[in-house]
Amino acid sequence: MASEWEVRFRSLDGTELAGTVAAPSEAARGCAVLVHGAGVTREEGGFFRRLAEGLAASGLLSLRLDLRAHGASGGRPQDITIAGVSNDIRAAGDQVRREWGLDGPPHVIAASFSGGAAALHAAYRPQDVGRLVLLNPRLDYRDRYVDSRPYFEGDYISHPAARDLDELGFTEKSPFELGRALHNEVFYLDPDVYLRAVRAPVLMVHGTKDTFVPVESSRRYQSVFASQADLMELDGAQHGFAVHDDPGYADPQTQVWQTQVIERVTRFLTS
DSSP states (O other): OOEEEEEEEEOTTSOEEEEEEEEOSSOOSEEEEEEOOTTSOTTGGGHHHHHHHHHHHTTEEEEEEEOTTSTTOOSOGGGOOHHHHHHHHHHHHHHHHHHHOOSSOOEEEEETTHHHHHHHHHHHOGGGOSOEEEESOOOOHHIIIIITOTTEETTEEOHHHHHHHHHTSOSOBSSSBOOHHHHHHGGGOOHHHHGGGOOSOEEEEEETTOSSSOHHHHHHHTTTSSSOEEEEEETTOBTTTBOTTOTTOOSHHHHHHHHHHHHHHHHHHHO
């Protein structure tokens, strides 16, 4: 049984972050940072708690954090950027090594929205990432926040959306308030560029029926990573490795899928 306690620390720009440490009963032989998706918290509906318990049973200490502007962490949603999230991940890894003196770089496990940010962190800070696990990851941010938005045309934002940015500070809630900095930043986050700089071993896990981040994205980018990247597909699973309309992850099939993911991730990080 893992021992858990709460921690608070700051990201590089001073934003206060909240997290939960899960430690094994024996001396830890490694560590991992768990990074949730957009619009949720460090628990990922309970899945991250179970994942942390599985890691602890295999001797890995973990820190699962609330990203900026999520859960108990500080920050405003409209100020979220991918670079800011990447720095939150770096700060969590620094916290783990500073407080518990573990040797070697932490592993990073990131879900959905945070997947690309974690890969960006691994690309620019290779010394800070042991292995990288991406769970139904969002990798192409331009597609999500510009190309698919009806208020962008030819790379330029519409006048009504620009007025919303001026008056409200964001264009829409999807699921958090999308601000001007994010809309600008994603033009320069090309996954065909930054994924080629990821040298850490990579495991991607994706459900074949994911309608939020289609599995075709992970298939498309698997060969782009500079390192070995494995892809585990869960046949029939939707976003979050769940059946349709199961936000509480209570369905037996959801639990089977999530157990398979926990087992595969644990093997990948401890082999």
